[in-house]
Amino acid sequence: MKNRLISAVTAAVISVCSVASAVIPAFAEDNSAKNLLVLGDSIATGYNVTGNVNLNYGQIVADYYGCTAVNKAENGLTSDGLITKLTSDSDVKSAASTASVILVSIGGNDLLGATKTAAGELIAKWCANPSDTYFYGKTNLDYMSALKVIQGVTDEKQQQSYASDLFAAINSATSAQVTASAPKLTQIRSLISSVNPDAEVVFQTIYNPFAVSESTINLMSLQYSQSYVTAYNQLNSIARIAISRYNNNISKLSNVKIADIYDAFTENNTDSQLNNDSKGYAHALTGILASGDKRDIHPNQLGHLAIAAKVIQTIGNIKLDETSLYKTYIALPELQRDALPLEVRNSIETATTVKKGDINDDRAIDAIDASAALTYYSAIQGGTTAKNYSDVRKTAADADNNGAIDAGDASIILTHYASVQTGGKGIL
Numbered sequence: 001m002k003n004r005l006i007s008a009v010t011a012a013v014i015s016v017c018s019v020a021s022a023v024i025p026a027f028a029e030d031n032s033a034k035n036l037l038v039l040g041d042s043i044a045t046g047y048n049v050t051g052n053v054n055l056n057y058g059q060i061v062a063d064y065y066g067c068t069a070v071n072k073a074e075n076g077l078t079s080d081g082l083i084t085k086l087t088s089d090s091d092v093k094s095a096a097s098t099a100s101v102i103l104v105s106i107g108g109n110d111l112l113g114a115t116k117t118a119a120g121e122l123i124a125k126w127c128a129n130p131s132d133t134y135f136y137g138k139t140n141l142d143y144m145s146a147l148k149v150i151q152g153v154t155d156e157k158q159q160q161s162y163a164s165d166l167f168a169a170i171n172s173a174t175s176a177q178v179t180a181s182a183p184k185l186t187q188i189r190s191l192i193s194s195v196n197p198d199a200e201v202v203f204q205t206i207y208n209p210f211a212v213s214e215s216t217i218n219l220m221s222l223q224y225s226q227s228y229v230t231a232y233n234q235l236n237s238i239a240r241i242a243i244s245r246y247n248n249n250i251s252k253l254s255n256v257k258i259a260d261i262y263d264a265f266t267e268n269n270t271d272s273q274l275n276n277d278s279k280g281y282a283h284a285l286t287g288i289l290a291s292g293d294k295r296d297i298h299p300n301q302l303g304h305l306a307i308a309a310k311v312i313q314t315i316g317n318i319k320l321d322e323t324s325l326y327k328t329y330i331a332l333p334e335l336q337r338d339a340l341p342l343e344v345r346n347s348i349e350t351a352t353t354v355k356k357g358d359i360n361d362d363r364a365i366d367a368i369d370a371s372a373a374l375t376y377y378s379a380i381q382g383g384t385t386a387k388n389y390s391d392v393r394k395t396a397a398d399a400d401n402n403g404a405i406d407a408g409d410a411s412i413i414l415t416h417y418a419s420v421q422t423g424g425k426g427i428l
């Protein structure tokens with residue numbers, strides 16, 4: 001087990017990892033003077049170890065619906081902490097009472113807290129064991145210091161044994177935490193109802209910050225030892241099990257909408273040859289692969305964009321968007337947009353609604369779009385998909401609605417463009 005894994009574990013333990021998103025139905029129709037309240041943890045505050053993101057998902061969603069974002073999230077907040085706030089924090093209760101929509105991101109710190117406690121107990125046990133070569137006799141060893149001790153263990157077998165015991169302890173503790181969480185989640189929902197029975201309440205599921213793509217794992221295999229990759233997969237597996245069980249509790253809540261962020265951050269690849277563990281987009285949507293102190297399980301700006309899009313998709317009332325969701329997305333270089341996971345692009349582009357003929361979604365229908373249609377057509381003819389087209393873009397590209405993207409569509413787009421250029425209304 002190499003130091004990078006220790007760093008990953010450390011990052012997981014010292015940070016907060018939960019993601020939530022929200023849903024609201026009738027809310028978007030009359031937005032004047034409506035408030036969108038964000039409750040929860042550091043996912044919701046927009047925290048990043050290198051500084052908060054420019055726009056967190058609460059701001060993006062509020063902007064989309066033209067209402068005011070009120071953010072009462074707090075870094076490190078647990079479900080117990082949220083219960084306390086909803087019970088006795090007059091500021092939070094007041095904000096909740098006037099909100100039309102309430103987005104809740106909670107749970108990640110509960111799992112991390114259980115992880116810390118279990119690790120602490122295990123370390124104390126090692127330190128009290130006279131036959132433990134590396135730990136016996138050490139005092140006041142916190143988790144971070146213990147990780148440094150494990151890092152320094154030269155016998156690889158012994159090092160793996162420590163890691164394996166640590167993972168087992170974490171697995172068991174998070175499992176117990178998940179069981180304890182169900183009544184807490186129900187209580188949070190009830191407390192919100194008691195303050196504001198009319199608000200639309202959206203709970204977000206927690207994403208797995210260790211779930212990365214297969215190609216990322218393959219790259220890791222080239223860079224690091226097999227034991228590192230095995231340990232990373234083990235961590236991913238533990239996280240997946242605990243988070244999935246926690247999310248299952250969230251999904252059982254009544255009178256809420258569920259924005260499935262776990263799903264939004266997960267690759268739906270049934271061809272996976274590696275194992276059954278979830279593969280995902282954490283490499284693109286969080287800072288999990290950053291090195292050293294910059295390693296971060298929190299969503300980056302793209303992650304917040306993806307969460308916002310999922311929340312908006314869940315809430316509904318999709319419109320042709322010109323707000324920060326669209327502006328942030330379209331400001332990305334096209335190559336970077338094309339490199340985004342298709343599921344994420346589908347989600348964002350569905351929320352921004354691409355217009356027929358406007359394949360690159362820049363709100364102009366012109367020769368660039370005609371060229372894009374031809375590029376797509378020739379790629380398909382050549383047996384490859386050169387462009388990572390989302391479903392929405394494919395619909396935009398099929399200008400004549402015949403179910404295929406080809407030269408006919410390019411021609412229609414050009415005809416439309418020529419018409420508009422000469423003062424006409426166009427044909428699209």
Ligand SMILES: [Ca+2]
Pocket residue numbers: 357358359360361362363364365366368369
């Ligand atoms: Ca265009």
Ligand SMILES: [Ca+2]
Pocket residue numbers: 397398399400401402403404405406408409
């Ligand atoms: Ca067509």
